[in-house]
Amino acid sequence: MAGTNGAAIRISGISKRFKDTLAVDKLDLVVPTGSVCGFLGPNGAGKTTTIRMVMSIFNPDEGQIEVLGHPSAIESKDRIGYLPEERGVYRKMKVRDFLMYIGTLKGVEKVKLRGWIDDWLEKVELPGVQKKKCEELSKGMQQKVQFLAAIIHDPELIILDEPFSGLDPVNARLLRRLIDEMHADGKTIIFSTHVLYSAEQVCERIFMINKGRKILDGTIDEIRTQYDPKSLIVEPANGGMEDARTTLSNVQGVRAVRTSALPGCLEADLEDNVESATLVSAVASALPVRRVEVRRATLEDIFVKLVDPGDSTDSVRAALSDSAQQRGN
Amino acid sequence: MRKIIATALREFKTTALTPAFFIGTVVVPVVMWIIIILVTNADLGGTKDPMTGTIAIIDTTHDTIIAQGFEAAFDPEVQKANAKLKAEQVSKQIDKAIQDMPALSGQVTSDQLAFGKRLAARHMGLDNIHDVTIERAGADADRQSLRDRVLNGELLAYIQVGEYSIDFPLPPSEASTDVDPETTIPGSFKIVHSKTFDPDYLGKVQSMASSIIQRTRFERENIDTKIVAKIRDNSPKADVVLVTESGQEGASNALIVTILPFIFMMLLFMSVMTGGQYLLMGTLEEKGSRVMEVLLSAVSPGQLLIGKMIGQGFVGLSILAIYGGLGIAAADRFGMLSQIPLVQLPLLAMYFVMAYGFLGGMMTAIGAAVTDYREANALFAPVTISMMLPFILLIIIQDNPAGTLARVTSYFPPTTPFVMAMRLSQPAYPVPIWEIFATAIVGFIGVGIVVWGAAKIFRLGVLRYGKPPTLIGLMKWLTE
Structure with a gap:
């Protein structure tokens, strides 16, 4: 079931404060059902906090969040796939057991899971690792397993926090292809990233926040026109x-x-x-x-234009550097 | 509920259904037991070298009777005869003890009997003929010089026996007068030794002097020492019989009754601590490996906390069942089952839940608030205090299970389960039913508060990294 008025996520005026820091400030967002949205912003902009509030891991101090038609993600956690930025695996657990456990928590029957796990491992080019312990895998391979943990239950809404972080160009391309495929299947996908090139390649819609406030919201075409x-x-x-x-x-x-x-x-x-x-x-x-x-406006141009480098010099530089690297590949 | 069960199952499977758990819980105790049996049976401890050297005696008694006694006692032939006699006596005592305990007689094998007798022989000194020379020193011998000889190893010790050591009772003139402790020790004796003198042999010399003095006192009163020894060796034995609820008579063992509260408490403590430790380690691992947020995408923090506590609770309960079961089996084998209040076992399970809820809640909260074990140590104070309190109170409560301290601590949630387990294991002091209910209500209210606090800290701390909170900081989280 999608949200009301075709919105998978509807955020209205949410704020979140940690001690003296206002992480998110009266944020409004609408993620249309079936869309692929990029959630951009420099490090510390409030992306992860917003996502955690969407996932009901944190509660907002004020404002409302509607996820898949429910007032919070708690009621629909099994329909949401979430890849956190801070992600890990049980190091001593075998890959299959880990994915089975997460899948079971997400409400999928074990019988179905076995087949799905084998298919997905094949798809992400990790055949035959089912019986390996997670700690035996390389970092890149573990990241793929973490990605599978997020989507193994075939969710309607997929939230990926910095999914390209740490991936080599080949795997980043593989991930982009998988996102495209899931989008084609009608899933709603939202991912935060500061790899602007990837966002530009994959997203239909972009949200950009800085210092907890939304500074950009629209389709790629709208934004390009706006920042022509x-x-x-x-x-x-x-x-x-x-x-x-x-x-x-x-x-x-x-x-x-x-x-x-x-x-x-x-x-x-x-x-x-x-x-x-x-x-x-x-x-x-x-x-x-x-x-x-x-000459078309790139997200890089818009990012630089909108984000005051003085506020987050390192993160902007990192974002631009990652973007250039991705473009080169 | 499905998610809680899935979480609990994983916790239980990854902890209890592992070779490490099996080895730690079952194999290690069994191996330790086998090693103890092997070591004691094989007599690997070996026999000590006999006492060799010189003991000086300043004996100012009439006829230097103590010095004579020592010279006779260290005569090799006399030593051999005495040791043989003692070993025979002990052997007879073992035989008699087994006959006196019908419940045991069928269980003791001839091997075990031989082993017991062998041990007795060893400890009686049958294989240890000491080579000790007794040097008689005059009443005016220089004490300092004797001390120097003790220190440089020339003497094993020197013994000073006062003129009235063998007098009983002490002449009134000696009992009240001021005496020089260097030269006179009324009614007693003094042994001066260096730290290199084996404590066992010191004890032996001490007991030799005592028995020589005692024997002399008997003889002076014209009492036959052999008759005294016989009377002492054949003291009346009580046939203590326990009447069970079914009206049958069973063996009674005061030792079991005495140690049962301790066993009950230790069982509870071990199982609760094991479950609690696993909870802490598991939470730290999930936080450290950053898998926590992956889990929180599927379950709420509350579900995760409850699932983890249930899973590890069953681990603790398994330990309780394994060791408790082994204890019951052992008691049954030795015919002492009737002395274990089996009817209280379900209550023991309830007290496990209470104690575990308390400790588990605190452990999970600590695990969620910090990022490694070292940081967790700094927050352990309340856990350590609440866990150690029952041990500190053990002797007092065991001495009087119906006393004020026992009753008061029964209503203090951190100690409720342990104190109640102790009290209920002593049938001589039955706990009223209303008190069981009242303490259970108070205890579970306490557990509820701890789990509520733990859930709050867990929710706040589980995704926090960086500087760990202090105890006061942790308290503040509860009000956030």
Whole structure:
């Protein structure tokens, strides 16, 4: 059963304070049923606290949370898959026993679980580890087991807190594929991350919070439109950069021209009232170009723009570094 | 409920159904018992070297009768004869003791009998003929010089016997006058030795001097010492019989009655402590390995706490059942089952639940509040006090199970289960039914408060890392 008005999660004005720190401040969020949402923000922004409140691990000091149509996650824990940021396994337990235990806690019959465990281990490329103790697995393999523990009961709503943290590029790609598959099956997926590239690749919708407050909420397209940089990237064909700069400046709708970070390219900033796409043909006819394209806002750009680096320099830098690394892969 | 049962089952399975538990609970005690039997049977302790050296005696009694007595006692031939005589006496006593205890006679094998006699012979000194020379020192011998000789090992000891040591009663003139303790010891004797003198041999020398003095006193009163010895060795034996509820007569054993409260309390303590320790370790492991939040995604903190407590409670109960069962089996084998108040066993189970609820709650709360065992130690004070209190009170309560202290501590929840278990195991002091109910109500209210507090601390602490709270900090969590 989805929530009312098609919302898997509806958060209304929740706040949470730990001693002198206001971790979450009057937060409102709606996660549509069947969507894949990215929950972004620098470290310490309040993502994990919000998720823990959604999971009823913490109670909010004020505000309401509705999960899958219930006033808290307690009533629907068996329909929710949750991969916490602080995750672990019983080191001495065998992989199958661990997954069986978690699956049983989630209300799945043991008979069904056996088959599901074997199938999923195959799917995450961990065949034959059923009888191994968790401590015998590498860290990456343990992370896959932890992921399976979150979804082994075939939940409707999947909440993944920093699922890509610590994964190598191959496994990160595998996880993205699994998220896509589960999304295609109609599951609602929400994951927090500061790996912006992954969020950009997978999410339909993005929430961004900073200092416990929501600073961004919308679909990827809406956000890109909202944060459209209004600029074109132009690579002149004959290499005459100065001539090209002059010609480009004279095209109607171009506000300014500057050297792009991309080698051999210029970046044309456009007037606010101009549609970027409409100016592409005008530029192409004004000068010989090897390529001309609309520069799209990346989450990285938006993140930097919205999050004051002074508040969380390390986390922003880490987020950008992770993002660049993922993009490189 | 399903989730609580699943959690409890996992706790029980991962703790009790493991080789480590089996080894710790069953194999280790059995192996220890076998080792004790082997060591004592095989006589691995060996025989001590006999006493060798010189003992100086300053004997100012009439005819230096004590020195004479020592010289005679250390004569090798006399030693051999005495040891043989004693061993025979002990052997007869063992035979008689077995005949006097019909319940035991069928259980004691000839091997066990031979072993007992062998031990007796060893301890009677049959194999130990001492090579001791008695040196007579004059009444005016320099004490300091004798002390120096004791210290440098030249003498095993020196014995000073006063002029009136053998007098009984002491002449009134000697009993009240001021005497020089260096030269005169009225009615007694003095042994000076160094720390290198074997305590067993010191005891032997002491008892030799005592018996020589005693024998002399008898002889001076014209009493035949052999008759005295016979009378002493054949003291009247009571045939103590216990009438059971069914009207039958059974063996009575005062020792069992005396130690039963202690056994009941130890059983309770062991089982409760084991369950509690496993709870603490399990919680610390789950917190340390960060699997806790994974579990909390499936169950509520309250369900997890209750499931864990139930699971480990059954572990403790298993230990209670194993050791209690073995105890009952042993009592049955030796015909002493009638002395165990079996009707109280269900109550013992109830007191286990009470004691375990109390300790388990505290252990889980501590485990949730800290991140490692070292940090947990700092919060153990209330646990240690509540667990040690019954042991501190044991002797007083056992002495008077119906006394004020026993009654008051029966209503103090941390001690209720232990004190009540002790009281109920003493049928000579029956506890009124109303008191059993009243103490149970008070006890369980106490347990309820502890478990409520534990649940609160568990919920708050289970995902907290970093600096551990102090005891006062932990108390503050209860009001958050």
